[in-house]
Each structure stands twice: as structure tokens, then as C-alpha cells.
Amino acid sequence: MSQESDYSFEQKTNFIIFLTDDQGYNDVGCYGAKNIKTPNLDLMAKEGMRFTSFYAQPLCGPSRVALLTGSYPIRVAEPGNSKSFHPKLHPKEITIAEVLKTKGYRTACIGKWHAGETQVQMPLKQGFDYYYGTPKYNGNSKLIEQSPHRSHILRNNDTLMVVNTVEEMGQLTKKYTKEAINFIKRNKTSPFFLYLAHNMPHVPISASEQFRGKSEGGLYGDVIKELDWSMGEVLKTLREEGLEENTLVIFVSDNGPWIEEKIGDHAGSAFPLRGSKAQTWEGGVRVPAIMRWKGKIEEGLVNDELVTTMDFLPTFSEISGAKISQELTIDGKSFNDVIQNNGNSKHDKFYYYAYTHLQGVRDDQWKLVIPRVEKPGYMKWRGRKIDAVKEIQLFNLKNDKEEQHNLAYQNPEKVKELMALMEAGRIELGDHDVIGEGARFFDNDTKTKRIEEFNKWKNNIKE
Template identity: 60%
Template sequence: MMKRIFQLLLSLVLLPVLYAGQPNFIVFLTDDQGYNDVGCYGAPNLKTPNFDRLAEEGVRFTSAYSAAPLCGPSRSALMTGSYPIRIGEPGNTKGLHTIPHTKELMIPEVLREVGYTSAIIGKWHAGETKTQGDPLSQGFDYFFGTPKYNGNTKLITDTKLRTSVMRNREVFIETVEQEEMNQLTTMYTEESIRFITENQDKPFFLYLAHNMPHTPLGVSDKFRGKSAGGLYGDVIEELDWSLGQILNTLEELDLDENTVLVFVSDNGPWIHEKIGDHAGSADPLRGAKAMSWEGGSRVPCIIRWPNIIQAGQTSDALITLMDLLPTFSALSGSDLPGELRIDGKDLTPLLTGTVVESPHKYFYYYCYTQLHAVRDAKWKLVLPRVAKPKWMKWRRLSIDAVKEIELYDLESDIGETTNVASMYPEVVDRLLRQVESARSELGDCDRIGSAARFYDSAPKRPGILEYKDWAASRKGEKL
């Protein structure tokens, strides 16, 4: 406790005393927006003046990662500060699509202890969606949005899957059809402005989790056909408009300097033959959503806090979505339980310029429950694997084979084009030891981690037997 108080006092000394009381927090999360789908990240055909303004007034990160290359696990990691394989789930499973146990501690629960009001406006997809595990049971005071995704096809008519729009626990829109999809970004923006306005006199946390640009796409008439990037470009430019409305509201209410605003995508773009031109771009990265190559989990991320964060910075320090929970905790003055083991790090020293290095020594690329790779400051070690493993069910379609250990220098080879494992055997050996450390603590598809969380009395990871049986049937083929 005393250590935590000392850290808080130290951080406040380091921060200019330019804000009154606790800062507000806004997370502007987009869904499947690629690394290259923002003007200031190199998008050639997209106009994103508000995203670009955010970068001019804050810090643009070039090595920001989600903790998973898929929506649900990524959002669960954001909320809990933990790798999905560490997160406890109902029935002691470790699912391919993480469903956090209601005993998991999430950001709004941490902030509630020190007086914050919290809202999620947009897509939840980080827990069960009825009376347990929905946003209201995990600390949020208000929910307006969809419990989960609305399909993964190019057109909404290509699937029977539909979601609803909820206001708290009441159905606001029964089923989201194309007409409703076209209005989601506008509706979420208006709801967000209303929440900010109504809570301007007290500290708040707004989690604005847009459904776009996840397919099927939707865009309002005021942006349809207006961009040079086709329908996908129209969607991105409407998201940029949404961010602009939030920035304008903060300025009008004189909340600008007292608000930490984070823009980030939940994972890379969904690039699949059935989606075609309705997907984004991860250039110059390799891979896309559902893959453990850089394009799957390296995402655009900009953080702005006027007069606290030096404007116009670009940082290659490795950060993750998991860092938001400990950072918000530190800046709000809340205490995380001492026994809670999380993977996120407090970014306050990095954001305030006290340090320039990443607080992470290593980052682990889990693809569902399988460890695919590990990164340190510049090296990425990729482990051998088979293509399209059956135990991953339909998600296997994006998994390609890696026949031998691969090593990439991400500083000089961001596109992961040249395997240099034979040139640096000492790096390979060191990172392989770290792989075993991660497998021991967090687990892997075929083993249970010593520090993975389990809350129920059921056997731990009952589905792991299915994987082991399948692995045995491969007759010694390396996985």
C-alpha cells in the first residue's frame, strides 16, 4: 500500500499541475481498423484530419499491440489488463474467443472505487450478455450498443446472424439490419456527446467502442460515396468525423486539458477472399486479423493529453491495450489489488517523457490459446506450427504453416521478410528460454499455466484434452 502511495505521489510530481483533480478517460476503439488505415500512418486514399490532429497534439505509437489478433480476446485483454490465456473464464475453460469470468476485475470497477462514472457506447463482446458478464455487471454505469458483432461477411444479407442494440439491459433495436448498420456510428457519437455533457462535473470514463469498420460495413448518407477509398474509405472517414465531434465537445465544455484520449484499433484488418474490398490495410506489415504476423495485432494507436503529453511525438516503444488498466489506475489514484497479477504496465512515465523505453521486456503473440511468437525490443522469434490446425475450428483458416524457427529484426524488417535465425543463434536461444517461461506461467494450447486464473470448482481447461488427442493423432508431426 505504501509503495502504491509513493508511486502515485511520484507520478503527480512528475506531471505538470495543470489539471484539477482526476483526469477523465476516453478510449476511442475501432473494430478491425488496419495499421495503414489512418492518414498519419500512411493511408494513401483516406482523409483523416481528426486522427491526424490527434497525432499532432499527442503521441503516435508505431509499436502498439492488441493482446490478440481477434475482437473478443482483444477487448477482454483491454478491460482486464491481461493476456486472454491468463483471464479466468466460466467453467474454467480457456476458449478460442475469450469470455471473462464475472470475477475478473475490469477498468470501470477499478475507477468506480475512486468516484468515476463509466459508460460503454458501442460493441461490448467481452463477456456474457444477459444479466451476468454484461457491461453493467462489470462496473459500467451505462451501456448503449451491441452485445457482440453483427456477422463477418461482406454483406449483411450473406449471413443470418444478427445482433441487437441495447440500452442498458433493455432492447433498443431488435435486430441490426443494413439500415441500422448505416446509423450506428452517428448514434454512438450522439450518445457519447450526451454522456460527456451530462457528466462534465465529475470524473468519467467513456469507452466508445465503434462497430466499424468490422464487416458488414455501414455508413450514413452524409459520408457514403464521399471518399477516394470506396465504401471502406467512407466508413473510416465517418469514424474520423466521430472523433472530431468528441474533440469539439471536450473543447466546448472546457474538458480538453483534463481528458486523456486514447485512439486505438482492437486488431488488424480482416483480409479474406469473401470480404474483398470491404477490408482495410496493414501495410507495410505482414498478415492481418486472426494471424500472429505483425498485421494481426500491431495497430494504430495515438494518445493525447494536452499540456501533459508533449505534442507531435512518434514513439516506437512497445505498448499494449493491456496497459490501459494500470495506467488509468495510476492516474486516477485507485489501488489495484496486491494479489492481482496482470500483464499490462503503467505508461505514465512514458507518456510524460520521464522515460522513452517500453515498460515491457517481452511481448507474447498468442493466437487463441497457442503461443506463436515472442518479441523483445527489436527481435521477434516465430515458433514452428502446422497450417489450419483442426482444433482451432473455423478460425484455423487464417493459420499458415511455419516449418522451422524464424527470427526477424523488426527494426530493419518491419514486414517480416527475412529470416535471420541462422545468423543470431544466441538470440534464438535466449528467446526460446523466454518462450518456455511464458508457457510455464501463462500456458499454451497443450498445457496449463501456473499463473493462469481459474475461479470455478470444475476441472481446469477441460477442452485441453481435445487438443491433446488431436496432437497425438498427428503421429509426431511438430506443432
């Protein structure tokens, strides 16, 4: 993609995505949190737009890949033509950063990457000028000592330190915030895109000494309080540098809260939604999202339109004037009209994938969930959170976002209509046992590895 030669600052819009990890729908004050105080996020909602039907993917890696590429993860190409449970970006995939660089944007990824670990899959090879953060995560346990994983903090390609202790984990939010503020100040006379992806509140959680024991919500509340402080520091910097009116700031979580016995009280809440991270019930994929853009987004609005993280790429493209190749198929839709004119979403459907397994579809306010087995064999340990669905489920999310009332028997025509949408999704995007016609494969042995994986998985399925 060619890059603009004229770098004169023309008051182009800056973009900031402030992403948190495993923060639940109910883990923000303005979303109903009781013991967690988030004054900066609440003020951001008061000065901007708060979304109540905003969707991500149900897990960390897939969610990040969708956000960066504007596509369902199962569509996105991976090295070796795989379609992994936890996808890794192929170097030929086009990201938000690469699109914006064609318009002279300075780009930075600060925080958790988790979209590939080899050098060719890292941020500097995916359109980012600067990177500071951890390539992946620090395990799945409450205590860092219980995890075999260790995060390395990198600056660009250089390792600065290994995160070995809970105290060191507790410094990440402050480190990332400092880096983000410095990036904004360094690039205040250039258009910029800042992707600030915090590790918290993914376990093992920790807060800095300034915030430990300072909330009513235990350690988890302390962590959220510090994240709220981080957002406050970013907003304060924009105000001090005179950048509020030409910066679109987005707060969003990557998926629902991780609710599992071994996590205990180190997890958040998706109340009143059903389910959690790794599930396609609303609690796993419907996330808190707030946007502020002084003078462009009307203050104090609450929006129930269907919007997704896949929409960032086309929205930023429209606002910045950057072109997306017509040869590139994406699934996101621009929400520029939603935020600037309180218009309607351009989405006519949303597919619910758990890893590579298509489990449901939403059309307007109707959601269809198809039958599935508990803990499917082909998912191995990753499927431990997948619960059984014995019959087709149909929910009207406008009246029942808690997904408690199955209306399938009363609405056979709607079921038939949504089943046709499901089949269209299987054909175009794919499923755990189907190669999608629109799925991207960039390597020479096209689809070979994918087919081998399918055969392997089929042999492991336990009905």
C-alpha cells in the same frame, strides 16, 4: 472493491478509449493512407503522440478481454473454467471500470462489447454504470443478409432494436457518437471513463447517408471518414466543455484488418506490415494508436516504444491513484512515463497468441516465430487464416518490421534466449496444450473442463 465516498470533483483525469474494429495500421492518414482522409485523427496526432509499435491481440474478443483486464486473454478466467478461442469474461474478473470506480469515476461502455453474452458477463456486471451498444457482432460476411448473426442494440439491459439491414448498420457510428457526447456532458463535473467501441469497420460495413460516397476509398473509405468525424465530435465536445486538459483520449484499433477473399474491398490495409487479422505477423497485432492529453503529452511526438492495450488498466490506475490488488496478476505495464516524459516502455517481452496458441515472442526489437502447421485441426474453422511456418524465424523489427529477413541462422544465441522466454510463457500463461500456472480459474471444478478440451483438441490435430 470499495468505492470512494467523497465524490467531490478534484480535477481527476478523465479517460476515453476510442476503439475501432478491424482498422488496419495503414488506415489512418498519418500512418500513410493514400485514399482515406482522417483530418481529425491526423490533428490528434499533431497535438499528441502517435505510436508505431503499439500492440493488440489478433482478434476481436481476445483483444477486448485483454484491454479490459490488463492481461493476456489466456490468463483471464472464464465461466466454467474454460479457456475459449473467443474468451468470455468471468464475473469475478476485475476490469478497468471496476478499478476506476473505487475513485468515484462514472463509467460507460458504448458500442460493441463482445466479451460475453449472458447478463452476468455484460458491462453492467463488469463495472460500467451505463451501457449502450451491441453485445457482439453482425457476422463475417460483406452482406448482412448472408450472415446468421444479428446484433441487438441494448440500453443497459433493455433491447431497443435488432439490426437487420445494411442501412441500420450504417447508423451505428452516429448513434454511438451521440450517446458518447451525451455521457460526457452529463458527467462533466465528475471524473469519468468512457469506453467507446465502434463496430466499424468490421464487416458488414456501412456508413450513414451523410458519408456514403464521400471518400476516395470506396465504401471502406466512407466508413473510416465517418469514424474520423466521430472522433472529431468527441474532441469538440471536450473543448466546448472545458475538459481538454484533464482528459486523456486514446484512439486505437482492436487488431489488424480482415483481409480475406470473401471480404474483398470491404477490408483495410496493414501496409507495409506482413499479415492481417487472426494472424500473429505484425499486420495482425500492430495497430494504429494515438493519444492526446492537452498540456501533459508533448505535441507532435512519434513513439516507437513497445506499448499494448493491456497497459491501459495499470496506466489509468497510476494516473487516477486507484489501487490494483496485489493479489491480482496482470501483464500490462503503465505507460504514464512514456506519454508524459517520453520515457521508455516497461515491457521486457510481448507474447504473440493466436487464440490460445502461443506462436512467438518479442524482446526489445527481436521477434521469434516458432514452427507451426497450416490450419491446425484443433482450431477447426477458426484456423483458416493460420499459415505454416516450417522453421524458426527471427526478425529484427527495428530494421525489418515487414518480417522479410530471417536472421535465425546468424543469431543462434538470440534464438536460444528467446526460446527460453517462449518456454517461460508456456509455463506461466499456457498454450493450446498446456495449462498455465498463472492462468486464472474461479469456478469449483477447477481446470476440469480445460483438460477435457485439451484432450478433445489433441485428438483432432492433423499434422
